[in-house]
Amino acid sequence: MSLDVREAAEVTTPPRPRRELTTAFVVSRIAVLAVAAAILLYAVPPLVAAESWISLTLLLLAGAGIGYLYLTRRFVPAKYLVPGTVFLLAFQVFPVIYTVSTAFTNFGDGHRGDKAAAISAIETGSVRQAPGSPEYGLSAALKGDTLVFLLVDPKTKQVQEGSPDGLTAVQGARLGVTGKVLEAPGYTVLKAPQAAARADQIAELAVPTRGGLIKANGLSRAVEGRAALTYDAGCDCVKGDGDSWQADESQGYFVNAKGEHLAQGWQVNVGFANFIRVLTDPTLSAHFLGMFTWNMVFAVLSVLTTFALGMGVALALHHPKMRGTRFYRIALILPYAMPAFAMLLVWRDMFNRDFGLINQLFGLDVDWMGGMLSAKFAVILVNTWLGFPYMFLVTTGALQAIPRELTEAASIDGAPPWYAFRKVTLPLLLVALTPLLISSFAFNFNNYNAIALTTDGGPFPAESPTVGGTDLLISYTVRLAFGTGSAQFGLAATMSVFIFAIVATISAITFRRTRKQEDVYA
Known part of the structure; x- marks a missing residue:
């Protein structure tokens, strides 16, 4: 009997319907496979040339996995999760890991390569022409994508290719009247x-x-010389010019007995040295607290002013007796629609002391960008103007989601408008908008453009030519990495880690308080 029931169930069970392949699904599948194939074609040759077999294996396995995933009908959820995960790893996780790892190195000018590259640069940079050494006519040329020298012996007119591999004879070259190569096959x-x-x-x-x-000695002449400094592997040192520089692996430099080092070094792991330097170096620590305090003030005031102004305008336009709300809303979002970098430059000129619109309009003679307080006030004012339309938009949406019955009930109970707003409207707004306020704080804490395009971190006091009165931590970090005579990427990465830790801590604390608020007003 049980066998008959089982057979009947098998007969009556309808077959699983086959999913129809839509055009959008097929196109998206082809696009993902095409991108994966393009990445493989682009990345495989360099990895093979570099003999990076582990990276090559991982890349091929990833490509094979993506191909199998998108060529089979199974694993439908993974088809949507994989692209997002890849982008998350590529644009979020990897940059964070790379920044943190860089913070533990001395990476920067003079420390960009390994020790072998440093030795080569030292020896090459110390080449000096010896008396009576050969001179050549020089023509720079490309062999494929590689830069080479085409060298002409002035006596024999023989043409040779000069590359890091040495000299090679060149046949069929055509010389000009000055003896330089005009054309050469290949x-x-x-x-x-x-x-x-x-x-x-x-x-x-x-x-x-x-x-x-x-x-090369210029662009048209080359000379043969000898390296004044040479590396001795026996002592792991560089010798020459009557001195000797010993390799110091802790610093990534060749250092002599006087403590002087050669300009070219190599990248090494320095542990927590950069973190200790940020906290203890007088030049950095003396200004770190001041910059951090101003950074907090700037971020908090930017959020408060933009939110207060945006919410005030949204409340005014949300009133049932208000007319022409569409026109006002379109007009108010214009600052948000304008390119921020262009508006920042316009505001910078408006604050100009001599021909700025603000001084001329109000009959003032204020050096807005020359004073500490006036420059900070100007930056916050500009940031408020740029940011309040966004707060206006999100507050308008949140207000429309609040039932009018709640405020009407408070009014019927005899509550004044301000009391109803403070006890009903504002708490409900904060429940919806607190995550956006936190993200706005994080954005303004690292709002590099607002500083760089208006004050450029200034004004700079005489005793501190590298740290300006309106510098945020991020603007100082950028100047530290790119704006000085010697780029210090390792130290700049350390500052970035501090910034990340500060913003992450504040955001975590605020989100925790937001959950408690949601529990109260849920």
Whole structure:
């Protein structure tokens, strides 16, 4: 009997319907596979050339997994999750990990490569022409995408290719009246403007010879010389010019007995040295607390002023007796629709002391960007003007979601409008808008454009030419990494870690309080 029931169930159970493949689904699948294939084609050759077999294996496995995922009908949820996860890893997780790892190194100018690259740069940079050494006519050229020298012996007119691998004879080259190469089979000879654009690369290129190295002396002449400084692997030191520089692995420098180091170093792990420097270095620690305090004030005031102004306008337009609300709403979001960088530059000119609109309009003679307090006031005012339309939009949406019966009930009970707003409307608004206020705080805490395009961190006091009165931590970090004579990426990454920790801590505390608020008004 049980067998008959089972057979009947098998007969009566309808087959699972096959999912129809929509055009959008097929196109999206093809697009994902095409992007994956393009990445593989782009990334595989460099990895093979670098003999990075582990990375190559991981890349091929990832490509095979994506291909299998999107060529099968199974794992439908994963088809939607994988692209988002990949973008999350590529644009969020990886930058954070890379920044944190950089903070533990001395990465920066003079420490961009490994030790071998530093030794090569030291030896190449110390090449000096010896008396009676050969000179050549020089033409910079491209062999494929590689920069090479086309060297002409002034006596024999023989043309040779000079590259990091050495000298190679060139056949069929055509010389000009000045003795320089005009054309050569297999080469693209650079014209003067093109060579000038690659002047740094030309100056760095060194061609090894039996007698030393050939280096460019300008853009049309090359000389052979010897390296004044040479590396001795036996003592792990650089010798020359009557001195010796010992390798110091803790600093990534070659240091002599006097404590002086050569300009070129290499990247090493320095542990917590950058973090200790931020907290203990007099130059940094003396200004860190002041910058942090102003950073907090700027972020908090930016949120409060934009929210207060945006909410006030939204409440005014939300009143049932208000007319022409569509026109006002369109007009009020114009600052939000304008490119922020352009508006910041316009406001900067409006605050100009000599020809700025604000001084001329009100008959003032205020150096807005020259004083500490006036510059800070100007920056907050500009940021308020740029940010309040966003708060106006989100507050308008939140107000429309609050039932009017609640405020009407408070009015019937005899509550004054201000009391009803404070006890009913505002708490409900904060429940909906607190996450946006937190994100606005995080954005303004790192609002680099608002500072860079208006005050550029200034004014700068005489005793502190690198830290300005309106500098945020992020603007100082950018100046530390890119704006000084020597870029210090490791130290800048350390500052970024501090900024991340500060914003993350404040956001976590605020979100915790928001949950309690939601429990009260749920």
